[in-house]
Amino acid sequence: MHVDWTLAAEYLWPIGIALLIGITSWWLLMALTRRLKGREYRRARIARVISRPLAFALPLLVLIPALEATPLQDRWLDQALRLLHIGLTACFVWFLVRVVAAGEQAILREHRIDVADNLAARRIHTQTRVLSRVLMGAIILVGISMVLLTFPMVRQIGTALLASAGIIGLVAGIAAKPVFGNLIAGLQIALTQPIRLDDVVIVEGEWGRVEEIGSSYVVVRVWDERRMVVPLTWFIENPFQNWTRRSADLLGTAFLWLDYRAPIGAIRAELERICHSEKLWDGRVCVTQVTETSEHTLQVRLLVSARNSGDAFDLRCIVRERMLDFLAREHPQALPRTRAELLEQPDPALQAARGRPAGHVRSPGAEDGEPAVDVTGSTPRS
Incomplete structure (x- = not known):
């Protein structure tokens, strides 16, 4: 088998140099990430956020001019460049998500909730966590859309969908109602704040504290260490008790x-x-x-x-x-008790009956006059 070393060199030299630069940069950046692990000063945190996505993006970035310098045909070159662009897009989305997470952690560190008066801190924690998760979801959604649009077939399907946007939009809206309902409920909770992190609430008759507010649900830690998972929309559509809405007092x-x-x-x-x-x-x-x-x-x-x-x-x-x-x-x-007292008192009616003479047997409704018969034995007077 004859090998054209001249043609092989045209591929190996650019790609080899690019791989050497990329692997070296990846190793250095990963070593920097490991060295800065656990350090909490600001520059170390910023370097940790940047270094890991950059460690994977640099090798892909140097491969683009290397592939263009090779004698690859147009079709193969386009496919290879598309894969590299998809990888770079993923690294960029990853970097943006890490930036949002780092910003969230920075805000949470500045407002601690493990203090006695933590009402303002809990308000900021709630807004920060909900908005950061919504922003992360939007970044990931845009990144996936950008990746899909690099494929010609997907662009054609998108054009066809836009032509029938009315029916497709209605169907998509009905299918995505729970997702968008939770998204809108999350924004409402972040802005109006009927609940906040560490709020004491009564949900479905259970006493507990708000432990986590996610993008689609809220985790309530019940007093006996159980966890109640409640959809975000439930807090918008149903009444509940919040014992720490304005003050913990x-x-x-x-x-x-x-x-x-x-x-x-x-x-x-x-x-x-x-x-x-x-x-x-x-x-x-x-x-x-x-x-x-x-x-x-x-x-x-x-x-x-x-x-x-x-x-x-x-x-x-x-x-x-x-x-x-x-x-x-x-x-x-x-202390409470139940009483039963017997009082021995004479009955006035009985006492009156005992004081009457034995012959007094006339009923209360009898006519006035002398009795017809004298039971004492004396004769009645005429």
Whole structure:
């Protein structure tokens, strides 16, 4: 088999030099990425964002002039260049996604939510996360479109679709309704913010915190460590409770059903003592009120305030426990009980009957006058 080394050299020299430059640049950039791993100063973070996509883009970039310098025929050259352009487009999309993610992380680092007053930080976290995911999705969608448009067949299909855009648009709109519905719901949540990260919400009767807001769903961490996954559109279309919408401060109530002999003044003083001795109380509200009465007991409401819902729940439990212990120890008569007292009193009607003479047997409706028969044995007077 005869090998034309002159023709082979025309292919090997440009491609070999390009591969050598590309592999060397890839190795150097990947080594730089590994060296900067874990370093958190600004230049290191910027270098990490750029270096990895650039490590894959540079070899593809130097291969383009190398292939053009070879005696490849037009058809093969076009196919090879198309593949390289697709690779470069993918690297560019990857770079833009990393830039958006790095910007998101930079904003989140500047606004920490692990502090006591984190309302403004949670608002910024929610907007940043939702908008960054929408932007990433748009970048990826545009990148895929650019890749597909490099194929002549796809361009022809696109032209045919544009000719019948009315019917195709209607069908596509119906098919993509869930996707676009979640996208629009995500933008609404990012702008109006009915929920934010770490908000305390009541969803379908479950108490939990908003743990994650994605591009199509929200993850709610329930109090017993379960995770409830709720579509974004649900929060737009259904009512729900948000306990931290404006502030994390919350009022908590503890109800007691006590006897009518309960000393309300002593209970009020004991509640104030409990509140002042607890760090969970925020110093705003400490109120004792009789809110209801029934034929057996009265209802006493102990109203206290706390900095957040978790503290409010714990404080309510502490108030109940200590108040019941106080009443059982100091005022046991205040605890509810059921009474049954028998009072021995004379019956006025029976007493009157006993005081009458034995012959008095006339009914209340009898006619006035003397009795027809004298049961005493005396004769009636004429």
